[in-house]
Amino acid sequence: MKVFDCVVIGGGPAGLSASLTLGRARREIALFDDGTNRNKVTNQSHGFITRDGIKPQEFKDIGLRELENYPSISFFQTKVLEIIRDREKKFIVKTTNGRKYVTEKILLATGIQEVFFIPSIRKYYGKSIFNCPYCDGWELREKPLIIFAEKEDQILHMTKLVYNWSKDLVVSTNGVEISKEGVQELQKRNIKIKSEPIKNLVGDGGYLQKIEFVSGETILRSGGFVIPSSFYRPNQFAEKLGCEVEENGAVVTDGFGRTTQKNIYIAGETEKSAPSSLMISAADGSKAAISVNTDLTMERF
Structure with missing residues (x-):
């Protein structure tokens, strides 16, 4: 079975940006997205330079088309159900279509939802x-x-x-x-x-x-x-994988997307458990991806 360098879960601005950065670094990447991004309810997205006023779906479509330029990036439009760490310390990612994918590193970018x-x-x-x-x-x-x-x-x-x-x-x-x-x-x-x-x-x-x-x-x-009464992550991947989480719901990181669990990274609203702009989330995704690539480089050199 093919082993990916990194699986990115979530195709919002953080996940798209992370995938682009890793693809350009010639890493074998699998991006999973189930189409539940929080901003899909709005007509326009604002504040992202060169894309001010764009429809959220158009923003995502453009991002996905850009990823097609990099053959090492695979995109799967499906929901991830479970992530399991195997005996070799790799991760098995299970999806709703019954398939399994193996990866060395995980980058969580699934966003949040409002209450x-x-x-x-x-x-x-x-x-x-x-x-x-x-x-x-x-x-x-x-x-x-x-x-x-x-x-x-x-x-x-x-x-x-x-x-x-x-x-x-x-x-x-x-x-x-x-x-x-x-x-x-x-x-x-x-x-x-x-x-x-x-x-x-x-x-x-x-x-x-x-x-x-x-x-x-x-x-x-x-x-x-x-101001919503609360926000929540639509899944418990971070908790189930043993990542340390603060009382306010934010996932503890080193400031560069690395969680307290080796080989698990996080970016965007998923990390903060709080709303963020497209621009900031995209920057977070790029930053976490650089951490992933840096760690892969140092481990394999």
Whole structure:
């Protein structure tokens, strides 16, 4: 059976960038992707120089086409179910199609997913409600916006940030009270705070129009930003392989993508267990790939 130098799991910006770097280093690479990238819900991706405003799928398609220029890169559109370390300290990667692949090194880049404290936000997420002002604030500039968040430090941080793009802001805490000092800090900028629970979000085709509260009050808003209640990795590969994980969910690394387990590397949102931009994730992927190639070089020279 063919033994790959490295298997990259996840075809987002981190995984694509890592695969490109390793392919150009003439390494035998297998890239696996199951099409569940977090940004697929949005119409456009922003902030990646030369690709500003590109559709997420188009970004991925371009990346995959570029990988075709390197014969040592194999791409498999399938889901990885299990990773097992064998007696020879290599890894056996099992997929949903029943196949097995053997590799010396693993690079995890499967990303994260959001959990929303208001489930109906999902219907508008990526079209009129977003998580990252740097990614989507420009498109919502000067519009009447709402900030959804439940923790005071997050409320203040996000609201101050979004204020750069729009001064017409309402904060919804969905039943959570914030401190008198926090209220005063926002009110001095004429930012309204709605602490009562939300009954419903109303809109059409993913575009928010108004918010209904349990009190019966309704406010008109055309978009907004949300801080999810939590993020999670869609798999437990890092934990099952014995990688050390911090209390906040981030995987412990040396700063260059190496985990605490030899021959296991990680990049992008998978490492941080927190959202990241395309540009930063791609940079993380390249950095981790350089670590993989450096280690292969030193071990074999």
